[in-house]
Amino acid sequence: MKPNSFVLSVAAVVAMSFAGATVATAKTTLEIVKERGHLRCQVGPASPGFYNLDAKGNWYGSDVSICQAVAAAIFGSKTKLEIQSVSSQVRFTALANGESDMLSRTATWTLLRDTQLGLDFTAVNFYDGQGFMVPKDSGITSAMQLKGATVCVLTGTTTELNLADFSRVNNMNIKPVTFEDSNVRNDTYLQGGCDALTNDKSGLASNKAAFPNPGDHIVLPETISKEPLAPAVRQGDAQWFDIVKWTVYTLINAEELGVNKANVDKMRSTSTNASVRRMLGVEGNLNEGLGLSKDWAYNIIKEVGNYGEIYEAYMGGGKLGIGISRAGSANDLWTKGGLMYAPPFR
Ligand SMILES: N[C@@H](CCC(=O)N[C@@H](CS)C(=O)NCC(=O)O)C(=O)O
Helix, strand or coil: CCHHHHHHHHHHHHHHHHHHHHHHHCCCHHHHHHHHCCEEEEECCCECCCEEECCCCCEECHHHHHHHHHHHHHHCCCCCEEEEECCCCCHHHHHHCCCCCEECCCCECCHHHHHHCCEEECCCCEEECEEEEEEHHHCCCCHHHCCCCEEEEECCCHHHHHHHHHHHHCCCCCEEEEECCHHHHHHHHHCCCCCEEEEEHHHHHHHHHCCCCHHHEEECCCCCCCEEECCEEECCCHHHHHHHHHHHHHHHHHHHCCCCCCCHHHHHHHCCCHHHHHHCCCCCCCCHHHCCCCCHHHHHHHHHCCHHHHHHHHHCCCCCCCCCCCCCCCCCEHHHCCCECCCCCC
16 A cells, blocks of 8 residues: 555544544434423514514414424424524524524525525425505505605515515615614604505514504505515424424325314324324324324324414414415415415325
């Protein structure tokens, strides 16, 4: 053996044993979460629909439900959860830095975010699009009338970028008024500091629901972008990615298969539908690749319900809902003309 190749092979052996040592000691996200005893999940500043606080300081909402569902899949209880409220501006860095285990926070899945921030988007839980809101008495009825207007917008968002595109493409000379804090943005708009407010349309419904006189504002008909909102995880842990992704798919499949919070026990003991039996862990071993117990999906449904129940409660017509009608929209099940379609339990 020539001395050079000897040196090389020693180096290779040393490198290999380092790699081996790293693999042997690095903990998976699931192991870290289990050892900690609870999941850390990021949402946004309190906002009706997605993530809001009740009088006792408990978080609730559709994005909070996804956090609860992942906690239930791991621990069998939705309460093994620490919610972190993070602004749009810092959300991705906070996740990439390891401050939380996942983000469930009206975050739009884009190519850049998916490939350049050290993150992976899991499965869409709400199909949205950007719109505009104006005071009713402004007389404005179309976004095309916003030529030269000042528009309040949150920075660090796709909203800000789409607004610039919309203005440029249509030669509108819109003047963005940018904010880091959504409360300050809303107050400025309410006090007449800008002619219009722009946000995802579900965000506008949420903002409006929190205004003193929601009826004084209208959402204009135009939708200027695609905003597929999805929970995200840090890149590099395929099992963790699968756990969060299949938690969303469980919620959607459960609705399609007619399994809900109220009937899940009965379904588990009496259903003869093979997909239901596999989903609820009565048959097969679909849990194994996820590293979760057989009843992981049962626990999700038992603790938080299915996708339709969550939608109705927080985004739809429920007491706490923000009244976005679902029937026939992109957020309906694929069996009803929508885009909510989850891969099968098999
Ligand atoms: N979907 C867009 C916008 C996200 C966004 O700004 N969502 C609103 C929904 S109301 C929000 O969280 N606002 C509160 C905040 O971030 O301070 C994105 O991912 O950039």
